[in-house]
Every structure is written in structure tokens, then in C-alpha cells.
Amino acid sequence: MSAQTNHEGMTCLDCHTSNKENKEGKLLVKDSSQEVCAKCHKGETLDVDKIMVGEFH
Ligand code: HEC
Numbered sequence: 001m002s003a004q005t006n007h008e009g010m011t012c013l014d015c016h017t018s019n020k021e022n023k024e025g026k027l028l029v030k031d032s033s034q035e036v037c038a039k040c041h042k043g044e045t046l047d048v049d050k051i052m053v054g055e056f057h
């Protein structure tokens with residue numbers, strides 16, 4: 001990983017699948033948003049409901 005300080009270099013597919021829904025019915029690579037973040041942010045508690053509003057979408 002380089003000197004990246006945010007998600008700008010990431011693609012949608014780092015977090016999303018293109019055609020397979022998880023058990024919440026969302027196109028995410030894991031079964032919950034928290035698990036998606038935990039792929040890279042291990043041990044951090046992130047308030048997905050606040051963070052995901054607007055900034056990445
Ligand atoms: C850092 C991880 C991440 C990246 C990168 C990301 N998303 Fe998401 N996206 C999420 C998460 C997590 C949710 C679900 C938020 C929630 O629980 O409501 C979401 C929700 C969505 C939704 C709402 C529909 C749904 O399935 O709930 C759309 C549409 C979406 N993303 C499109 C995109 C597109 C297009 C890109 C690329 C430009 C992108 N996302 C990049 C994590 C990401």
C-alpha cells in the first residue's frame with residue numbers, strides 16, 4: 001500500500017460484488033457492512049451509518 005490517505009484509489013469492487021447479494025440483500029463482499037470494513041480496518045469500530053453517507057457514494 002502506498003501513501004494513500006483515504007479510499008480514493010479503491011474501486012467499488014473492493015467492497016461490492018457486481019451480482020451476488022449477501023444475506024442482508026446488499027451487493028457487498030461480506031454479510032454485513034462492518035465485516036466489509038474489517039477486511040482492512042481490523043479492530044477499529046467504525047460507524048458505518050455515519051461514514052457511508054455521501055462520502056463514498
Ligand atoms: C469502502 C467500501 C465501499 C466502497 C469503495 C464502495 N462502497 Fe458502496 N456501499 C458500501 C457499504 C458498506 C454499503 C452499505 C451501507 C449500508 O449498510 O446501508 C454500500 C452501499 C451502496 C449502495 C446502496 C445499495 C445497497 O446495496 O445497499 C450503492 C448503490 C453503492 N454502495 C454503490 C457503490 C459504487 C457505485 C461504488 C464505486 C463508485 C461504491 N459503492 C464503492 C461500501 C463501499
Ligand code: HEC
Pocket residue numbers: 001004005006007010014015033036037038039040041046047048051052
Ligand atoms: C480494501 C481495503 C479497505 C476497505 C474494505 C475499507 N477501507 Fe477504509 N481505508 C482504507 C485505506 C487504505 C485507508 C487510508 C489509510 C488509513 O487512513 O488507514 C482507509 C481510510 C478510511 C478512513 C479515514 C480516511 C477517510 O477517507 O476519511 C475511514 C473513515 C474509513 N477508511 C472507513 C471505512 C469504512 C466505514 C469501511 C467499510 C464500509 C472501510 N473503510 C472499508 C482501506 C479500506
